[in-house]
Amino acid sequence: APVTPDASRSVQLAVIPGDGIGPEVTAEALKVLEATPTGVKFEPTRYDLGAERYLATGEVLPDTVLEEVRAHDAILLGAVGGKPGDPNLPPGLLERGLLLRLRFELDHYVNLRPSRIFPGAASPLADPGEVDFVVVREGTEGPYTGNGGALRVGTPAEVATEVSVNTAFGVERVVRDAFARAQKRRRKLTLVHKTNVLVHAGAVWWRLVQEVAPEFPDVTVDYMHVDATMIHLVTNPSRFDVLVTDNLFGDIVTDLAAAITGGIGLAASGNVNPDRTTPSMFEPVHGSAPDIAGQGTADPVAAILSGALLLEHLGLDDAAAAVERAVVEELAARTPGAPVVTAEVGDSVAARVAG
Amino acid sequence: APVTPDASRSVQLAVIPGDGIGPEVTAEALKVLEATPTGVKFEPTRYDLGAERYLATGEVLPDTVLEEVRAHDAILLGAVGGKPGDPNLPPGLLERGLLLRLRFELDHYVNLRPSRIFPGAASPLADPGEVDFVVVREGTEGPYTGNGGALRVGTPAEVATEVSVNTAFGVERVVRDAFARAQKRRRKLTLVHKTNVLVHAGAVWWRLVQEVAPEFPDVTVDYMHVDATMIHLVTNPSRFDVLVTDNLFGDIVTDLAAAITGGIGLAASGNVNPDRTTPSMFEPVHGSAPDIAGQGTADPVAAILSGALLLEHLGLDDAAAAVERAVVEELAARTPGAPVVTAEVGDSVAARVAG
């Protein structure tokens, strides 16, 4: 089971580079992890999961591979997804069979997505102000469970359902994690939901936020409908500190959050099991971008920052902060509009953290 | 049954001013409708539905009132919702019991939400470009059906579900309507969904877009995940012409659309039954804003533009265009930052359309 490493110990890292630009950005994230003076040794094992393996073998995530991955301390993932419209690749198969399956099997109930505006980052907002918030997205239930089905498929009488499943068990644990994170930050938690329409799910989220709140008396709580959240994210994103929400709302909110802070090229994420009974998984929010793959021009910053989240999860807070600082320096030194060279970004950040 | 009015005929209008700023903005919308040279006479009947009536009588939407409303040619609605946190007003009760009940009972399957950047409108985007698109949001199914429930409510073992119901019947009709609107505009339709995760619902939406497409060979179709749509809406909103999506995604997307085009103070909507078997309902996207109610400072432009959608639905296209033009002139004449006086905006737009 993954534990906080000590100086005498090595960290067993499962690396899933994936498809498209995944391998390119993962290589740089690994380079930076290995250069950071942590006192621990990273021992990476690569797993060639993704579109290529599926197309060659029909395998998405064999159970034996899942068990091997599970035996690691942490997972670093690049990006998964083949060429859009590839007739041999059923749409969504890899996302569900690999990405979501890992999140569910490894019980990654905290999908952690920090958003801040880095120096030099080009926000599409005219006046974003200071932006520094974290979305704690539930990762193991809600509309992502695959519950639902369809009747009379392909006919004019088809009925298709999707069932969002929300349990007190699942909501309470992610809410408590979000409160704890808020307590270590600016002590403000916003529940995002649609309680006026989704009354059953809304009630369980609302209730558990009220029930857990007394454990964190110094954290201020507010509530915002998901539609209103859209407005606040583009007109006053500084108001947010920690947002907690369900799996689907979190998916939507975090892409907008990434966009307003300068693009998903910079957005990092952690699929975290805070109980540490399984390895947590760290991945950039961006996809595999097959259109720019293999050119060495993908921005590895999101992958590198995902590496910083990995360090933090392992308890290596100083090292995590050092990587963040190095990225800030790197971004500040960029010439606006100049093309990115993937390996140079990794080299430069690695050099900065090394000293 | 509501029909296209001719010059000799009057339009029976059910007016539901509602709560907060609802009555103030509705009065101006009505003022403009009555001033517009349409050749038809509007005969408004007011219905005092909303928080006040509920608090006084416990009634939300009595069946007898619904049947009276149903007998009209169209409905103009202001905004519904009491003071936030009012202990006598169960959260969401009015929204579901009044607003959503009207949409469902009157089979308003096209929830129409145009977005454009008007002159002088303050977009939070640094460089929005030309924005002029319409979201066709499904209005009678999806996650809004109230299907779902909860087990062991209030206990640590609670399970709460929300069921999104999607039928070929319901999807096909809204998709066809969206294609028809695209054909009259820039001939581009974007389906917004999350087909890679919500596979059952996603499949029926995807299939019906493919099946209806051949009827509109001059309309180009594309598909975008709802999360990616967030990014495009803030980085490149000009790319959109008509978007078609489900009830919940539509709710989220249209609030973002309103925000980037200058705020929900300007966003109009129609709850339309294109079959004209029931009266369609027109309402601003904004809420009742109890904090600024009664001060005469609410911007009535969204309500006035909802009136323009009403005119268009009644087949009075020239009158609708005249109202839009008058609003454009009015907005262009505004001093940025100057406070809005609700009645003056109505007077000024009414004077412009009258003459």
Ligand SMILES: CC(C)[C@H](C(=O)O)[C@@H](O)C(=O)O
């Ligand atoms: C690829 C997809 C299944 C995934 C999700 O919806 O969670 C992605 O959008 C993300 O946000 O990580």
Ligand SMILES: CC(C)[C@H](C(=O)O)[C@@H](O)C(=O)O
């Ligand atoms: C008030 C609420 C029920 C409603 C909705 O969710 O549809 C509103 O947000 C809207 O967009 O008209």
